[in-house]
Amino acid sequence: FxxxxxxxxxxxxxxxxxxxxxxxxxxxxxxVSPVPTLAFPSISTADFQFDLDKASDIILETAEAFLPKLGPARLVLVDLSHGSKILSLVKAKASRKNIDSGRFFTFVGDITKLHSQGGLHCNVIANAANWRLKSGGGGVNAAIFKAAGSDLEAATRARANTLLPGKAVVVPLPSTCPLLNAEGITHVIHVLGPNMNPNRPDCLNNDYTKGCKILREAYTSLFEGFLSTVQ
Ligand code: AR6
Structure with a gap:
């Protein structure tokens, strides 16, 4: 740049x-330093089966509350396909609100290849993690750990061994990390969202009063973590 x-x-x-x-x-x-940018997936809405409409309201509400604190920094909700329902919902709701579309927008692409394949510079990415902060599983967690190699596992262990629902942990990437070198990503922020899938730990059994509270906390922790990398 x-x-x-x-x-x-x-x-x-x-x-x-x-x-x-x-x-x-x-x-x-x-x-010129690129504008600090957080790319984040929709937490809890795939493997954890959280309701998309409720999740989209919470994404907008928390992003809107954080934008004024972030200076010129940008928040970008990412998903893999143009058919993504969560991207469509968020896009439609954002356009009805008075949100600066240059600072909060949706983007289609693999979160581990946004710069190399999508031409979008993001210096921080979020991961929809599991409570053990382990690699593998599926979804975005598997993709991020795979792209970052063993460096991310070691750097994560240095910060935390487990995560509670609603919490986030900021992990700076070491200079040897492929994600840093290939994509310019300096930090991964692991976030654990609420789980509505009976086959995963801590299932909330459709309790959306608790679930919405935890998802709100998860995005708030994520955006606070991003803010700490900007300051
Ligand atoms: N790039 C961008 N977005 C992606 C990618 C990618 N490479 N892969 C998936 N998504 P999920 P959750 C989107 O299931 O519901 C894991 O196994 C996906 O389309 O990854 O919070 C963990 O270990 C969806 O919109 O996360 C946990 O156990 C969003 O990312 C559990 O799943 C989140 O989908 C967490 O489940």
Whole structure:
């Protein structure tokens, strides 16, 4: 990410001159940091079977509350396919609200390949984790641990061994990590959402009063974790 800066004062150049460097004009190339960006999957709505409509309300509500605290930083909800129901719901609800679409938007792509395949720079990604913070399983957890290699497992262990529903843990990636080198991702934030799947631990048996509270806490912990990487 580079920006071309003209050394000629803006006031002394017309708009045509500004785009056409002269022989005596100095061009200075300065490095500009990309806008801090968190890419996150929809927590709990696939393997954990959480209701999509309720989840979309909570994503919007928590993102809206956090945007003013994040400066220019961006929040991007990601899913694998253009047919994603959660992306459609969030997109439709966001357009009805007064949310800055440059700072909160949806994106279709593999969260481990957003820069290389989608051209989207995200320096932090979230993982819909399991309570043991173990690699494998399915969904986005398996994809992130696979793409990050053993570095993520070691870096995660250095921070935490388990996670409670509604909590998040921020894991900085070591310089050897393939996700950092290939995609520019500096941190993974593991988040554990509420579970409505009877075949997974801590099933809430359709108790959406508890479930919504935990999902709200999960996104709040995630966005707070992201904020800590921005500050
Ligand atoms: N890139 C972007 N989004 C993805 C990707 C990917 N590579 N893979 C899946 N998604 P899920 P959960 C989307 O099931 O419901 C795991 O086994 C997916 O379409 O990964 O919170 C863990 O170990 C969906 O929208 O997470 C836990 O045990 C979203 O990511 C359990 O599943 C979340 O789907 C967590 O279940």
């Amino acid at each position: 580079f920006k071309k800066v003209s050394a000629v004062p803006a006031a002394s150049s017309s708009s045509t001159e500004a785009t056409t460097p002269k022989a005596n004009e100095k061009i200075e190339i300065v490095r």
